[in-house]
Structure formats: C-alpha cells, structure tokens
Amino acid sequence: MVILSKPAIEQFGCIRNKQAATLFPPLIPLVDLSKPDSRQQIIKACEEFGFFKVINHGVPMDFISRLESEATKFFSLPLSEKEKTGQPQPYGYGNKRIGPNGDVGWVEYLLLTTNQDPNLLGTENPESFRIALDNYMAAVKKMACEILEMIADGLKVQPRNVLSKLMMDEQSDSVFRLNHYPPCPEVVQSLNGTSSNVIGFGEHTDPQIISVLRSNNTSGLQISLRDGTWISVPPDQYSFFINVGDSLQVMTNGRFKSVKHRVLANSVKSRLSMIYFCGPPLSEKIAPLPSLMRGDQQSLYKEFTWFEYKKSAYSSRLADNRLMHFEKIVAS
Numbered sequence: 001m002v003i004l005s006k007p008a009i010e011q012f013g014c015i016r017n018k019q020a021a022t023l024f025p026p027l028i029p030l031v032d033l034s035k036p037d038s039r040q041q042i043i044k045a046c047e048e049f050g051f052f053k054v055i056n057h058g059v060p061m062d063f064i065s066r067l068e069s070e071a072t073k074f075f076s077l078p079l080s081e082k083e084k085t086g087q088p089q090p091y092g093y094g095n096k097r098i099g100p101n102g103d104v105g106w107v108e109y110l111l112l113t114t115n116q117d118p119n120l121l122g123t124e125n126p127e128s129f130r131i132a133l134d135n136y137m138a139a140v141k142k143m144a145c146e147i148l149e150m151i152a153d154g155l156k157v158q159p160r161n162v163l164s165k166l167m168m169d170e171q172s173d174s175v176f177r178l179n180h181y182p183p184c185p186e187v188v189q190s191l192n193g194t195s196s197n198v199i200g201f202g203e204h205t206d207p208q209i210i211s212v213l214r215s216n217n218t219s220g221l222q223i224s225l226r227d228g229t230w231i232s233v234p235p236d237q238y239s240f241f242i243n244v245g246d247s248l249q250v251m252t253n254g255r256f257k258s259v260k261h262r263v264l265a266n267s268v269k270s271r272l273s274m275i276y277f278c279g280p281p282l283s284e285k286i287a288p289l290p291s292l293m294r295g296d297q298q299s300l301y302k303e304f305t306w307f308e309y310k311k312s313a314y315s316s317r318l319a320d321n322r323l324m325h326f327e328k329i330v331a332s
C-alpha cells in the first residue's frame, strides 16, 4: 500500500499573480569574476538592472551541494519538527507567512542571523547542518566581499573596502535565508514555464547592501526592469545572482537602483534557494559615499542608521517602497 504524505496544498494557500512577464526579455548581465574587465561589467549591470549573474565565483561546488542536501532533508521533515527551530521573529522557520504584516506566499523558509549559532533543534543531524551552513556562508561571504571591493574600484572610491568592511564587521547584521517552494498543484503554468498564476514570494526589494542568491535548477525568479516589465531569470545551479539592495542605492545616491524581484510557483518542480543578505552593523549610518558626490551635489536621502531602516522595513509590507520615507524633498 502506498501512503501519501499530507498534500502540500493543506499547508499552503495560493496567492494569485495577475501580471504577465514580457515575451522577448533582454539577457541577464553575466559577470565572469576571473576576467580583468569584471568590475566595469558589474558597475554597468548595477546601473542598468541592479542585478547580475556571476560565474567563476570560487565557491566550492561541494559546499553548495552539501548545504542543498541538508536543506532538502530539513524541509522534508514533518511540520512539527521544522517548527522546533522557532517561529520567525524574525529568525526561525516560517511557512506561508512572510514577515509580520500579513504577506503570504507559496513558500516555507528558515531565516537565520549570520553572527549567532542557529537554533537547529528538530533537525536530524544539527552538527552536520551547522557545518554545511558555516562552510557555505564563509565562502559566499568571501565572494561578496570581493564583489563589493570591485564595486568600490569601479566607482573609483577609496579605500576599496569602504563597502566590504560593513559586512565583514563582527557586528554586521547580515542574514541568511533558505527558501523552499514546493510544487503547487493549483498553478496554471505557461507553455514555456516562464510564468505562473501563483506567487511564491511577492515582489519586493531587499533592504540590505547586496544579496547573494543561489538556487537549484527550478525557474521562478523574476526581476522587474526599469520600465516595470517582469523578466524571468533562467535558473543556473552553478552560478550566483547578485541583487542590489536599498542600502547600496542610498550609498550610491541613486546611481544604482535596488532591483524589484519576486518568485512564481511551479506546478511540478520544487525550488530551493539560499540567499546571503549582506547587511551593515545596526549602528551604521547609511548615506551616499562622500567621494561619489560631485561639487554641490546633495544627498537624495535623509540621514538614517541601518537600525532605523530595518525597524521601518519591518513595519512595511513586502511590496512597499521602503526608501520613499527616507527620500528628501529636493527643491528644483
């Protein structure tokens, strides 16, 4: 006799997606970190898309597969075991509910801080999960640090660790997230699989400096172009994707724009993503880098600390324009 486990539909509600994605999308910028012109490519991609794909990143495939396998084991545990890692406040295991303000999606996740030992209660082998997380996060942090230094070089700001030191600081408020999107039986998928009518993770920008995303080979991630059209990001399990976050938008005084993105559910395949959100220390002032300001150029933003921004973000809904409250009204 075959015993079927509790269907996913009983744990998840569906959220409809009404907007269609564009048919002939431009290509996602690709940056080969081993090439000498990579810093210029990164700057261009951050200006035009706020998003790019990275190859030759130096993160060992072994660390990636080991964490993927630990995460897969975690998400296949019974709900009662997963819940032992704690309700997301904001850290812990979350199911369908995203954040504290009523957002929902076809997703379950584990949200962890990067500077404290995670609570992995309920997992089968906490030690092996912890080692996989440590190895992966250390390697991704190193890569993110290199990318932030390339950004500083490309922008011609000094010292070159002006951005990277924020996430390398012991007090850095970086966050790590594992997202699992189970196949959704209610999805009506387009023929080429690039759009679906169910939202996995609703549209938003990430509040941090940059986010480093890796997923398995299941599609679903989309980014919004400057004209508001959505394009699908073809998945690539061997590469990383970098998002410009709101803080980097402010630090470049709007030269880079944080990228709006979302995830659509898939009817047959599950998607697993791992995202390292590079955040500054809570006390850090988020303001345009002085050497980027020419002549009498003014900051487009009011002064605020990362603590103030994070507090405000946590009282917003996912799709809200969080930076709006911090924009200065500049007389023309």
Ligand SMILES: C=C1C[C@]23C[C@@]1(O)CC[C@H]2[C@@]12CC[C@H](O)[C@@](C)(C(=O)O1)[C@H]2[C@@H]3C(=O)O
Pocket (backbone or CB within 6 Å): 090, 098, 099, 100, 101, 103, 111, 175, 177, 204, 205, 206, 207, 208, 277, 313, 314, 315, 316, 317, 318
């Ligand atoms: C709805 C929310 C979830 C979120 C906190 C917020 O109130 C608004 C920002 C959301 C976000 C998006 C990027 C990251 O996934 C995240 C961890 C973050 O820093 O900001 C989430 C927050 C969350 O899920 O706790």
Ligand SMILES: O=C(O)CCC(=O)C(=O)O
Pocket (backbone or CB within 6 Å): 177, 179, 201, 206, 213, 215, 221, 261, 262, 263, 273, 275
């Ligand atoms: O899961 C993904 O691919 C993206 C999720 C995301 O944007 C987030 O967690 O902030």
Ligand SMILES: [Fe+2]
Pocket (backbone or CB within 6 Å): 204, 205, 206, 261
């Ligand atoms: Fe995001």
